[in-house]
Amino acid sequence: MEWNRRDLLKTAAALVLEQWAGARHLAFAQAPGGSGRKVIVVTCGGIRREDTFAEEGLANIPHLHTELLARGVFYPHVRNDGVTSHYNTISSILSGNWQRLDDWGKSRPASPTIFEYLRKQMRLRPEQVWFISSNKALTRQIGASSVREYGPDYGANVIFPKQLLINAVVRAASEGRPVHGADRVAVKPELEAILNLDNYDGLGWSISDASALDTPTLGIIQTAIDDLIRTNAPATGDEFTFLVSTEVMRRFAPSFLAITFSDMEVAHFGSYSLHLGGIRTVDRLVFELWNMIQELPAYKDQTTLLVMPEFGRDMDGSTTNGFFNHRQNSESTRDTWMLCVGEAVRTPTGIEEPVLQTDVCTTIARMFELKKLNLPGKPLPGLWL
Amino acid sequence: MSVPHLPSSPLDEAELRACRDEVGRLPITMRPALNQQLSGWSELFPYEQNRLLAFISGIRSFSPAQFETLTGPLRDIEFQMDVAHWNFSTKADTMENASMLARSPFYAEWRKQVERVFAAIESAVPPSPSGRSNSNRLILILLPESLPVSSIWGRKPWHRRGVEFRIDGPTSPVLQAAMHAALPPRQKGQEYSGPLPDSSDFWMIDADAVLGGLVLPGIPASVLDYETMRRFRDEFLAEVNTVPKDIAATDEILARIRRKEWESLWPRTLASDHRLRRFVVEVFLSGNGALIFSDAFVQWAASEAIRRARPRVLVARFGLRSKPKPFTSIAIFENQQKISAMHDEPDPQGSAVDALILARYIWLSAQRYPEGERTCCLCLSQASGSACVIAPEGSAPGWAAGATVRSDHVASWLTRLMT
Numbered sequence: 001m002e003w004n005r006r007d008l009l010k011t012a013a014a015l016v017l018e019q020w021a022g023a024r025h026l027a028f029a030q031a032p033g034g035s036g037r038k039v040i041v042v043t044c045g046g047i048r049r050e051d052t053f054a055e056e057g058l059a060n061i062p063h064l065h066t067e068l069l070a071r072g073v074f075y076p077h078v079r080n081d082g083v084t085s086h087y088n089t090i091s092s093i094l095s096g097n098w099q100r101l102d103d104w105g106k107s108r109p110a111s112p113t114i115f116e117y118l119r120k121q122m123r124l125r126p127e128q129v130w131f132i133s134s135n136k137a138l139t140r141q142i143g144a145s146s147v148r149e150y151g152p153d154y155g156a157n158v159i160f161p162k163q164l165l166i167n168a169v170v171r172a173a174s175e176g177r178p179v180h181g182a183d184r185v186a187v188k189p190e191l192e193a194i195l196n197l198d199n200y201d202g203l204g205w206s207i208s209d210a211s212a213l214d215t216p217t218l219g220i221i222q223t224a225i226d227d228l229i230r231t232n233a234p235a236t237g238d239e240f241t242f243l244v245s246t247e248v249m250r251r252f253a254p255s256f257l258a259i260t261f262s263d264m265e266v267a268h269f270g271s272y273s274l275h276l277g278g279i280r281t282v283d284r285l286v287f288e289l290w291n292m293i294q295e296l297p298a299y300k301d302q303t304t305l306l307v308m309p310e311f312g313r314d315m316d317g318s319t320t321n322g323f324f325n326h327r328q329n330s331e332s333t334r335d336t337w338m339l340c341v342g343e344a345v346r347t348p349t350g351i352e353e354p355v356l357q358t359d360v361c362t363t364i365a366r367m368f369e370l371k372k373l374n375l376p377g378k379p380l381p382g383l384w385l
Numbered sequence: 386m387s388v389p390h391l392p393s394s395p396l397d398e399a400e401l402r403a404c405r406d407e408v409g410r411l412p413i414t415m416r417p418a419l420n421q422q423l424s425g426w427s428e429l430f431p432y433e434q435n436r437l438l439a440f441i442s443g444i445r446s447f448s449p450a451q452f453e454t455l456t457g458p459l460r461d462i463e464f465q466m467d468v469a470h471w472n473f474s475t476k477a478d479t480m481e482n483a484s485m486l487a488r489s490p491f492y493a494e495w496r497k498q499v500e501r502v503f504a505a506i507e508s509a510v511p512p513s514p515s516g517r518s519n520s521n522r523l524i525l526i527l528l529p530e531s532l533p534v535s536s537i538w539g540r541k542p543w544h545r546r547g548v549e550f551r552i553d554g555p556t557s558p559v560l561q562a563a564m565h566a567a568l569p570p571r572q573k574g575q576e577y578s579g580p581l582p583d584s585s586d587f588w589m590i591d592a593d594a595v596l597g598g599l600v601l602p603g604i605p606a607s608v609l610d611y612e613t614m615r616r617f618r619d620e621f622l623a624e625v626n627t628v629p630k631d632i633a634a635t636d637e638i639l640a641r642i643r644r645k646e647w648e649s650l651w652p653r654t655l656a657s658d659h660r661l662r663r664f665v666v667e668v669f670l671s672g673n674g675a676l677i678f679s680d681a682f683v684q685w686a687a688s689e690a691i692r693r694a695r696p697r698v699l700v701a702r703f704g705l706r707s708k709p710k711p712f713t714s715i716a717i718f719e720n721q722q723k724i725s726a727m728h729d730e731p732d733p734q735g736s737a738v739d740a741l742i743l744a745r746y747i748w749l750s751a752q753r754y755p756e757g758e759r760t761c762c763l764c765l766s767q768a769s770g771s772a773c774v775i776a777p778e779g780s781a782p783g784w785a786a787g788a789t790v791r792s793d794h795v796a797s798w799l800t801r802l803m804t
Contacts, residue, residue, distance in 0.1 A: 056540065083488050100488040104630045139630070166716045169724055237715045266717060270674030270681025272742045273735035274709065316742075317749035321685065323742070324673050329493055 036255065037343065038303040039364050042289065043090055044261040044282045045135070046326040046333075047309040051279055053337050060279045063287035064307070064339060070348060072341035073382040077354040080311045080334050084326050086137040089310040089357070090260060094131075095145065096361025096375040105139030108146040114361050115156035116144055118256055121370050127252045131156040133260040134241040136163060156258070161244040162237030238263040238278070242285045246292050253298035256364070260310075261285065267313060267323050275323065290341060301343060304367060304383075306360065308338035344383040351382045394434050396426055404437075407444045410452060412459045413468050413475060414486065415499060421477040428663040430585040430694040443506040455505055459498040466491050472633070479636045520697070521777055521802050522756055524687075525563045526744045526764040527556065527702040529595075532737040534766040537773045543745050543762070547775040550784045554792035556765055560700070562796035564601050566803035567698040581605050584658075585694035590686050592679035592704030597654055607661050607694075609686055611679040611704075613652040614665070620650055621669055622676045622720055639670055664689070677717065678706050680736065684743035688750035695756050698803075701747055703740035708732040737768075748775065761802055763795070776802070 051057040053076065058065050082088055082098035091099045091109040101107050115129045131143050144155025238261040245259050264278030286307050293299040312335060314320045314328035326333050338360075344367060355378075362377035366385040379385055396404070401423055408419045422429060422437050429437070447455060463469075466489045473482055486492055528534055538549050567587035584605035589596040594612035611618075624642055628635045643666060655662050668689055674681030680703045687701045707729040710721055722729070744764055751757045762775045772795070776782060782798045784790050 085487070088488070100490065102632065103484055103488075104632060106631070162715055169713050169716050170719060268672070268674065269677045269717060270684065270743065271678055271706070271735065271739050273732075273738035276738070277735075316746065317752065319753065321673050321688070322746055322749075324681075327487065329496065 036302065037367055038254070038299055039256050039367055040289070040293070040303060040305045041093070041256075041258045041360065041364070042261065042282075042286055042305065042307045043093060043258070043310050044286075044307070045086070045264045045278070045309065046084075046267065046311050046313045047264055047279055047282075047336070048312045048323065048332060049335070049337065051276060052309075060276055061283040063283045067287060068290060068307075068339060068341050071345065072339045072348055073345050073380075074350045075338040075340070075355055075380070075382075076350060076352065078308060078336050078338045078357055079354055080336060080357050082357070084311045084333055086135050086260075086262075086310060087139070087142065090135075090138065090258075091142050093308075093310075093357050093360050094142070094258060096358050096365070096373075096377050098358060104137065105141050108141045108144060108151075110146060112145045112147050112150040112154075113143070113156070114256065114364050115258075116147075116150035116154035117365060117370050117373060118368060119154040120150060122255070122368060124255060126157060128254045129156040129256045130245075130248050130252075130254050131158045131258045131260075132241055132245045132248065133158075133160050133258075133262075134162045134237040135260050135262040135265070136160070136166065138260070159244065161240045162262075165237065165240060236263050236278075236281055238281050238285060242289065246289070249292065249296060249299065253296070255368070259289075268325065270324055272323060293342065304340065304342040304344040306338060306340050308357070308360075309336045312336050340380070340383060344385060346384045347382075349382055351380075353381060355380055394431070394438065401426060404441050407441045410444060412456050412463055412502070413473065414463055414482075414495065415459075415502065416475040417473075417478045417482055420475060424476070425663065428660050430660070431583050432585070432695045433693055439510045440506060443508075443510040446509045446511075447506075456502055459495070459502055462491050462495050462498055466495065474636075477640075480639070481632045481636055484632050519759060521780070522696070522751075522760040523563055523566050523698045523799065523803060524691075524747060524751055524760060524762045525559070525698070525700045526747060526762070527560075527700070528737075528740055528744065528764065528766040528768065529702065529704060530767040531705045531731075531733060532703060532740050532766070532768055533733050534737050534741065534769045534771075536769065537741065537744075537764055537766050537771060539741070542775075543748055543773070544775045546778070546781065547773055548781075548784055548786050549771055549773045550787060551770055551789040552765060552772040552792055552795060553770070553789050556767065556792060558793045558796035559763070559765065559799065560599060561601075562799040562803075563698055563700055564599075564604055566799060567604055567606065582697070584661075585690075586697045588687070588690045588694070588696050588699040589702075590683050590690070590700070591702045592683050593702070596700060596702055607658075607664075607690070607696075608654055609661070609665065610652070610654070611682050613654060617647055617650040617652070617665075618669075618676060619720055619723070620647065621666075625669070625676065626718060642666070643670060664693070678739070679704050680706060680739050680743050684746050687747045691747070691750045691754070695754065699747075701744070703736075703744065705731045705733060705736045706739070708735070761799075763799070 049057070052061050053065065080089055082092045083100055083103070085103040087103055087105045088099045088101055091101065091113070094113045094115070095109045095111045096114070097111040099109050099111075101109065115131070118124050118129055119126075138160070140158045143158035144150065144152040241259065241261060245257065248254060248257065261282045263281050264275050266278055267275035286305075290305060293303045293305060311326050312333045313323045313326050315330050315332040316322045318328045318330065320328045338355075359377035359380050362373075362375045363380045363383065363385065365373050365375060366379045404423055405420065408416050408423065411419070419437070419440075422433065426434065444452070471485050473485065486495065489495065528537070536549070538547070542549070564587075567582070569582055581603075582605060584607050587604060587606045589600060589606055589608045591597065591610045591612075594610040597608045597610045597613065600606045600608060621642070624638075628638050647662075651662060655665070665686075668682070668686050669676050671685070671689075673685040675685045676682075683701050683703055687699055690696060690699060707721070708731070709717060710725045710727050713719070713721055713725040716724065748762045751760045751762070759777045761777055761780070763772060765772045772790075774782060774784070780802055
């Protein structure tokens with residue numbers, strides 16, 4: 001990736017965070033950046049074993065299968081026994097209970113999420129739990145459950161950075177202004193409308209105490225995006241999500257951060273090469289995330305990083321059209337993997353025993369010493385909890 | 386189930402009503418797809434019509450008591466799922482139906498029961514007179530020069546009977562042989578006298594607009610050129626992209642799109658073929674990238690043609706797609722020509738990777754059906770000058786892996802195979 005383009009994305013990411021903090025009158029210096037265990041969960045769409053942790057797939061994950069596997073606990077069989085759609089799967093992982101909700105995120109998870117448990121029991125401030133996602137199938141509802149004793153008051157900050165870019169492009173195009181490097185004037189109103197007038201609604205964001213964004217920074221974001229348009233390299237949604245995530249880490253050092261990547265979901269449109277490209281992007285971004293964890297004092301030596309696909313994808317030759325989709329009731333779709341690196345790992349190893357995705361929430365709860373949660377999952381074996 | 390290959394069957398209102406009554410005897414969750422087919426009877430291909438009629442005769446063959454015993458466990462599951470209180474359409478398959486079923490904790494058990502009931506009804510269908518499922522069929526896949534393919538199969542063949550060989554000479558004799566193979570065997574050597582087959586027996590599906598012009602006169606064919614449908618596709622995509630993040634609203638919009646005629650937007654080649662136009666609409670509405678990437682269209686349209694029409698000959702030609710554009714590719718579901726002022730730049734390497742797996746998916750689609758056993762798949766790569774063939778059991782051409790075979794010899798072999 002060209003560094004100048006990445007710097008532009010980085011600038012845009014920083015500005016998004018500045019706006020958030022500005023809206024809440026929060027100075028970054030006041031952010032705790034505190035000590036204590038931290039957990040980052042990365043979920044990354046539908047990825048088949050044969051394209052990753054199988055002989056023919058290792059070329060797509062050079063970082064995961066070398067640098068990170070060597071220092072991690074690897075779970076080759078992690079089962080998704082729920083509804084294999086994005087919203088249901090991610091909310092199942094975050095709540096520790098299989099969720100059976102409207103696939104398009106109309107309703108909140110039916111049981112409390114780890115965000116709510118953490119905030120309620122540990123009395124964490126809003127900026128201490130974040131959900132940052134590329135996936136446009138999700139909605140802000142994922143940040144908190146519909147359970148009365150918990151709910152939005154204890155929810156996560158939910159942001160969809162990719163949606164900001166998509167909305168700007170779609171809005172410009174729908175009004176007959178194709179995106180072009182020279183068309184700076186056209187992009188700015190789209191962003192202003194989306195960020196200011198909609199007050200986050202158009203983005204599906206859910207941020208504590210949010211108020212209207214200040215306009216001076218909008219122009220700077222617009223410039224960053226406009227410059228991005230002029231470059232001739234693909235700008236992926238996951239890249240932007242990663243950069244926003246790292247800005248959040250730098251400025252707020254949240255105790256718990258969930259990130260979802262989705263570039264590989266281009267598979268739904270039938271391009272296998274672009275799907276593999278998305279997997280390679282995730283491999284690189286996860287490795288960069290790990291390196292960032294090592295660089296940031298608030299994270300170094302006290303952070304556990306869990307990386308997992310949400311599910312696999314359907315079998316070649318299935319009636320659901322193979323890699324395009326993830327709705328077949330097959331091992332190819334339900335049997336996936338997870339890699340855990342960082343503080344909770346004492347001895348790198350592989351755990352052959354199958355585990356469930358709903359065990360992840362129980363494990364995180366144990367890492368933070370949360371009590372009396374009555375979660376159905378078991379703590380993951382092989383970790384120092 | 387043995388489905389006779391008969392011509393299209395017109396049904397009058399009374400006959401359709403009688404069919405609907407039989408469908409009404411089935412458990413609720415089995416009704417939508419069958420009712421949808423009956424509603425669009427004239428838009429079905431002969432194979433689908435005959436299959437549906439055979440299925441209904443299967444239902445009729447059960448006594449009421451037998452039928453109750455057969456469907457009881459499925460009705461029990463539906464009761465536990467509380468289907469009666471869902472907003473469940475029995476008229477047509479909807480996203481809301483699919484979503485509610487998939488979210489149910491009884492989903493896996495429900496699927497098992499549906500499959501069991503279907504299988505039992507299908508096995509009750511009386512055997513048909515000699516169908517065509519025993520005659521050989523052909524899938525010809527063309528990978529043009531623009532796709533830099535070094536090996537079609539790469540690490541492993543698509544099938545144990547497959548052979549990859551070098552091909553010498555132009556592909557035109559092979560294509561001609563495929564077109565002649567579309568005619569019924571009894572007409573070989575004659576000037577197309579006698580009844581012509583239905584156009585759903587021969588498909589030409591192209592990522593560009595090359596194949597359409599090559600169809601021999603007098604051979605009924607279903608021709609779909611992605612490129613010539615550009616105006617229609619653009620409008621269709623724009624309308625599909627109005628779908629909001631709401632399942633019920635999506636169903637309404639999709640139903641509206643399904644009803645729309647799009648009259649002035651169809652290419653001339655499709656203007657008079659209502660059934661084929663409805664097929665295209667269904668292919669586009671069922672997603673799978675058909676509106677976004679030409680190669681995804683070729684694969685998905687071919688797979689659907691095989692499923693719905695069981696053609697004797699299907700020719701699929703892949704092509705090049707453009708590289709994702711900087712910035713606007715984050716909204717890849719949008720029309721990139723419209724939302725970006727930047728020029729398209731072809732992606733030959735990526736397109737070749739896509740085409741190779743999608744070509745295999747066409748072959749795999751055919752393997753799901755009984756006709757697959759007698760289907761020959763021939764895939765030609767112009768860039769590598771190679772071809773792969775998977776012949777039906779006992780019909781192997783005898784070419785050694787890696788051998789060089791002249792294209793006219795391949796054509797002759799195809800002609801013999803299909804005669």
